[in-house]
Amino acid sequence: MLERWGRLTYRRRWPVLAVALAAMIFAGVWGTGVFGAMTSADGFATPGSQSARAVEVAERALPRGEADVVVVYQDRAGRRVDDPAVRAAVTRAVSALPKERVASSLTFYSTGSPQFVSADRTSTYAVLRLAGRDTAQREDSYQAIKETLTRADGLTVQVGGTVPVTVAINERVSGDIARAELMSAPVLLVLLVVMFGGLVAASLPLLTGMVAILGSFTALHAVALVTDVSIFAVNVTTFLGMGLAIDYGLFLVARFREELRHADTVEDALAATMATAGRTVLVSGVTVAVSMGGLILFPQIFLKSMGYGGVATVLVDMVAALTVLPALLAVLGPRINALSVRRRAKAAAPAGPGGWHRIAQGVMRRPALYAVAATVVLLAVGAPFLRINWGGVDARVLPEGAESRVVTEVLEREFPRGATSPIDVVVDGRTDPAAFARRLRQVPGVTGATITGSAPGASRISLTHDGDPQSDAARELVRQVRDVPAPPGTEVHVGGTTAATVDQLASLGARLPWAALTVGLAIFTLLFLAFGSVVLPVKAIVANLLSLAAAFGAVVWIFQDGHLSGVLGFTATGAIAPAMPILMLLLLFGVSMDYEVFLLSRIREHHARSGDTTAAIAAGLQRTGGIITSAALLMVVVIGALATSGVAFIKLIGVGMAIAIVLDATIVRLVLVPAAMRLLGRAVWWAPGPLARLHRRYGIREREEARQREPAAIG
Numbered sequence: 001m002l003e004r005w006g007r008l009t010y011r012r013r014w015p016v017l018a019v020a021l022a023a024m025i026f027a028g029v030w031g032t033g034v035f036g037a038m039t040s041a042d043g044f045a046t047p048g049s050q051s052a053r054a055v056e057v058a059e060r061a062l063p064r065g066e067a068d069v070v071v072v073y074q075d076r077a078g079r080r081v082d083d084p085a086v087r088a089a090v091t092r093a094v095s096a097l098p099k100e101r102v103a104s105s106l107t108f109y110s111t112g113s114p115q116f117v118s119a120d121r122t123s124t125y126a127v128l129r130l131a132g133r134d135t136a137q138r139e140d141s142y143q144a145i146k147e148t149l150t151r152a153d154g155l156t157v158q159v160g161g162t163v164p165v166t167v168a169i170n171e172r173v174s175g176d177i178a179r180a181e182l183m184s185a186p187v188l189l190v191l192l193v194v195m196f197g198g199l200v201a202a203s204l205p206l207l208t209g210m211v212a213i214l215g216s217f218t219a220l221h222a223v224a225l226v227t228d229v230s231i232f233a234v235n236v237t238t239f240l241g242m243g244l245a246i247d248y249g250l251f252l253v254a255r256f257r258e259e260l261r262h263a264d265t266v267e268d269a270l271a272a273t274m275a276t277a278g279r280t281v282l283v284s285g286v287t288v289a290v291s292m293g294g295l296i297l298f299p300q301i302f303l304k305s306m307g308y309g310g311v312a313t314v315l316v317d318m319v320a321a322l323t324v325l326p327a328l329l330a331v332l333g334p335r336i337n338a339l340s341v342r343r344r345a346k347a348a349a350p351a352g353p354g355g356w357h358r359i360a361q362g363v364m365r366r367p368a369l370y371a372v373a374a375t376v377v378l379l380a381v382g383a384p385f386l387r388i389n390w391g392g393v394d395a396r397v398l399p400e401g402a403e404s405r406v407v408t409e410v411l412e413r414e415f416p417r418g419a420t421s422p423i424d425v426v427v428d429g430r431t432d433p434a435a436f437a438r439r440l441r442q443v444p445g446v447t448g449a450t451i452t453g454s455a456p457g458a459s460r461i462s463l464t465h466d467g468d469p470q471s472d473a474a475r476e477l478v479r480q481v482r483d484v485p486a487p488p489g490t491e492v493h494v495g496g497t498t499a500a501t502v503d504q505l506a507s508l509g510a511r512l513p514w515a516a517l518t519v520g521l522a523i524f525t526l527l528f529l530a531f532g533s534v535v536l537p538v539k540a541i542v543a544n545l546l547s548l549a550a551a552f553g554a555v556v557w558i559f560q561d562g563h564l565s566g567v568l569g570f571t572a573t574g575a576i577a578p579a580m581p582i583l584m585l586l587l588l589f590g591v592s593m594d595y596e597v598f599l600l601s602r603i604r605e606h607h608a609r610s611g612d613t614t615a616a617i618a619a620g621l622q623r624t625g626g627i628i629t630s631a632a633l634l635m636v637v638v639i640g641a642l643a644t645s646g647v648a649f650i651k652l653i654g655v656g657m658a659i660a661i662v663l664d665a666t667i668v669r670l671v672l673v674p675a676a677m678r679l680l681g682r683a684v685w686w687a688p689g690p691l692a693r694l695h696r697r698y699g700i701r702e703r704e705e706a707r708q709r710e711p712a713a714i715g
Contacts, residue, residue, distance in 0.1 A: 002282065002322075006274030009326040010267045016327040020320075024214055031218030038224060038231035043302030044393055044579055049503035050482070054426040054495025061428075061458035068138055069128040069149070070161035072407055076154055081108060081117055081124040085154070093152035094126050101141040104129045113450075115464075118414040125411070130163060138163055160407025165395045168404045170231055172646050177235045180641035187637050188246065195250075195630045199339035200332065201257065205249025208325050209242040212317040216241050219312030230302050233309035235650075240587070241313040243638040244288065247594055247631045248321035251277045254627050256329050257336060266333040270326055276605065278322060283530045283700060284597040285318030287523055291590030294519040295583065298511050300504065302579055310587070353618075356625030356670075360618040363671055364678040371675035374667050378546040381663075382553035389560060391470040391575025392501035397648040400571060412468075416448075421469040421497045422462035423478055424452075429490030433459035436487055443484065445477045462496075470575055474498045475505075508578050519586065523593060530597065531604055532695040534687045539676055540600070544592045547668045551588065551660030552581055559652050568655065570648040580649055584656050591635065591657075592664045598631075599624050599669060603677070613682055617674050625670060632665030 009016060045052055073093070075086045087109050094105050106127040108116035116124050132138035142163045150157045185206075192202035216237050223229055255277035256269060263269035292310030295303045329336065353361075363370045395408035425440060427433065436459075437449040446463050453460035463481065467473050478499045486492040520541060527537035555576065558564050562572030603620030607613060639661065642654025677684050687695060 002278045003271045003275035005322070006271040006278065006326060007267055009274070009323065010270050010330040013327040013330040016323055017331070020211065020324045020327070024211060027214035027218040031214055031221055034217045034221035034224060034229075034234060035231075037221055038229055038234060043230040043232065043305065044300055044504060044577070045500060046503045046507045047299045049500075049507060050493050051495040051499040051503045054424055054493035054499070057426050057428045057458055057493055058424070058453065058460055058495075061455050062426075062453035062460055067127045067161050068130040068163045069142060069159065070125050070407055070411065071128065071149055072123060072125045072158045072160070072410055073152060074123045074156045076156055078122060080121045082121065086124075089153050089155050090124060090126065093155065093157075094128075096151070097128070097145055097148060101131050101145050102128050103131045115416045120414070123410070123414060125415070128161070135163075135166070139167055142167060158403055158407045158410065160395065160404040160411075164404040165398070165408070168398055168402055169647055172398065172402075173232065173235055173650055176645035176647065176650065177238065177642075180644050181238070183644065184637050184641040188242075188634060191630075191634060191637065192246075193341060196253065197340055198337055199341065201253050201336050204253055204325060204328060204336075205246040207328070208249045208317075208320050209245035211320045211324055212241040212245040212313065213238055215316035215320065216309065216313035219316060220309050223308045223312065227308075228301050228305070229308060230305035232302060232650075233305035237306075237309035237313040239638050239642060240310060241317055243591070243635045244285075244314060244317045244594070245320065246634045246638065248281045248285070248317060249325060250627055250631050250634070251280060251598055252321060252325055252329070253336070260334060260336070266330065270330055273329070274322070274326060276601070278326070279700065280598050280601040281318060281321050283526060283601070284594045285314055285321075287526050287593045287597060288590030289314040289318075290522040290526065291519050291586050291593065294515040294586045297515045297518065298582070299507060300579060303583060306583055306587075310590075314590070354622055357618050357622035359625070359670060360621040360674050363674045364614060364617065367675040367678040370671050371679060374672040374675065375546060377667060378550040378663065378672075382546075382549035382551075384554075384556040384561070385549060385552040388552075388556050388581075389472070389575045390501075390505055390578045391573060392497065392504070393577045393649060394470060394497070394573075396571050396573050399569065399646040402646075416464065422464050423474075423481060423494060423498060424496040425461040425463060425481060426493045426495060427459045427461070427487065427490050428457070428493065429487070430457060431459065431487035431490050433461060437461045440481065440484060443477070443480050445473065445480070469496075469498045470501060470573070475502050478502050505578055508582060512582060515582075515586070519589065523589075527597075527600075528687070528691070529695065529698065530700045531600060531685075532687055532692065532699055533685045534691060535680060535684050536600060539673075539680070539684070540593065540596045543668050543672055543676070544589055544596070544664070546672070547592060547660055547664040548585060548588055550663050551584070551656050554659045555581070555584075555652060555656040558655065559648070568643065568651060569646070570651055573648075576652075577649055580652055580656075584653060584660070587653075588657060588660045588664075591661065592668070595628050595631065595665060595669050596673070599628060599673065607685070613684065614678060617677050621670065621674060628665055628669055632661050635661050 073086075073090050075083070075089070079086050081087070090107060091109055094107060097105070106116075108124045118124070130138040130141040132141050146159075149159050189202065189206065192205060193199060196202045217234070220229060220233060220237070252273060256273040259269035259272045260266070263272060289311050292307055292314055295307030295310060298304060298307075395402075395405040398405040427436060433451045433454055437451055440446060440461060440463060441449040445465050447466055448464040450462050450464075451459060452462045465474065465477055475498055478494060479502065482494045484492075523541065524537040527540060528534060558568070559570070559572060560574060560576050565572050599620060602624050603616045606619040607616035610616060636658045640654055640658035643651050643658065645651045645654065
């Protein structure tokens with residue numbers, strides 16, 4: 001099928017390119033509108049959870065209780081907050097805020113509550129609740145008063161709170177992503193030129209990446225018209241799109257250049273390329289898309305959006321690689337080697353067994369030793385994952401010195417703890433809130449219970465406590481509060497920052513096994529249809545899990561324990577946000593399968609001709625080892641650029657994925673896989689009789705001409 005597609009693309013290359021150009025123009029105009037269609041709402045919240053229900057009931061029946069903005073004031077002359085001059089300055093500053101933007105405000109002077117006064121009585125703060133029906137509108141209100149907030153005669157002003165932290169994270173991520181793209185683009189071009197040895201060949205993967213990114217923007221824009229899509233989806237899928245496009249471009253261009261040395265015509269070379277490397281791209285693309293689709297099974301907007309974006313990006317990457325790139329290759333033909341920066345005579349000469357072949361032979365001489373050693377190394381690196389501590393995302397993901405983070409730290413250090421991040425108990429129904437508050441105050445660990453909202457059919461009680469809101473002790477306190485019986489005839493919903501983390505952990509823990517099972521079965525089926533074996537998919541999944549375990553262990557060691565925090569520029573909080581490893585799991589599972597499919601395709605191709613598994617492994621590694629390591633290096637440059645972000649959880653994704661890709665392309669793909677396949681021998685191709693017949697009838701076939709080829713060269 002793909003061989004015929006290659007010939008059709010060759011004959012219709014100009015119409016294909018014309019359609020692609022029109023699609024790019026449309027994507028550039030309409031697709032880039034995705035940036036205005038994204039949501040910056042709390043993407044980590046769990047819809048339908050008790051904490052979400054608490055917010056819904058409170059918004060329906062009570063005045064909003066969230067501290068959207070917290071403004072900390074301190075007199076420059078060092079006077080205490082009781083001083084009439086300080087009182088007058090704070091009151092004037094708060095009163096000057098536009099009423100159409102600020103729905104309500106609370107201060108020490110309006111409430112008399114000691115929670116608004118620092119321990120040394122030199123600082124106070126105001127809590128602002130912004131106008132707006134949703135997060136986006138409240139962010140607009142904040143942006144409108146941002147400059148006004150800092151105007152206070154004789155006072156030092158610092159602004160923080162939920163909305164400023166969210167805005168700061170979004171702005172920081174957008175700026176960091178743009179900077180990382182500018183940093184990585186020239187590095188990618190230089191590496192591609194070195195790998196391919198020519199400017200024309202090097203430019204094609206980058207061009208495919210540009211097409212893929214614009215296409216993914218268009219797909220995401222369409223999705224955003226019918227459901228919420230997190231703004232972070234655009235940022236991450238941009239890097240994923242470029243990385244996979246370069247991978248696919250690398251596979252196809254390298255194979256096309258190889259086929260040109262043997263084919264009679266450009267059309268024959270393109271047909272052979274599509275029948276082999278094109279098939280690999282097709283299987284890989286569907287596999288990666290299935291893996292990313294597992295994120296859609298989670299209810300959190302952050303993960304679901306990454307799923308939408310990931311599937312759209314991968315499919316657009318795949319389509320671009322199977323249409324636009326072959327059409328460009330058809331137009332270029334032998335000119336693919338134009339603008340060479342080094343001699344190609346050596347690369348074009350017949351080559352004997354090379355370095356990768358010798359590595360494979362060395363591994364397969366002692367397969368048990370190498371398999372055990374590789375497994376031990378991966379498990380040792382992954383061991384820290386066994387003590388992972390889960391936590392939520394807070395202001396500490398921002399760099400030290402960021403104003404909204406500084407405010408959070410000041411509140412925690414100098415004011416009564418828990419005042420701005422309480423456990424909110426929302427009672428749905430008529431009751432005496434004072435009596436219920438007295439009961440809640442008896443829960444061990446609760447330091448205060450204040451009625452912060454009351455209406456005929458609902459009430460809200462805010463509980464303060466000592467300790468970090470994201471600590472294990474705080475989460476246990478939430479569980480204890482939820483165990484307190486509700487007043488007769490009412491429903492009680494416990495919310496707040498800590499409760500949201502508890503609900504997120506429960507939701508992710510419940511969905512993860514089903515997502516893993518669904519993705520695992522789908523990938524098993526795809527690999528079986530591609531290779532006709534039930535052993536190879538199991539081996540591939542186990543090998544990938546080992547590399548992922550090692551990457552997760554490294555992430556815990558770095559980001560939870562704080563090793564390398566000074567070098568990488570982040571603050572270790574002693575916890576990992578649970579959504580991040582899940583995102584990494586499915587992202588990396590798909591990317592690592594990309595390399596697995598490419599390696600196994602060449603091994604299977606040689607085995608179909610020779611029937612010798614050992615020789616096929618060595619030949620397959622010889623032909624793909626350089627390309628896999630090159631693709632991994634380029635992917636590390638693309639994804640690893642995220643490590644330069646000033647936002648800790650984006651940095652975590654970049655560092656974690658870079659580590660995983662390096663481990664997968666070296667220890668797993670070049671050592672563990674050949675050793676395991678050598679140990680399994682002919683059994684690696686085994687399938688039960690009924691399944692073997694099923695594969696013969698419905699399998700994804702590859703081109704199997706018995707013609708020897710010299711090793712593929714990317715340079």
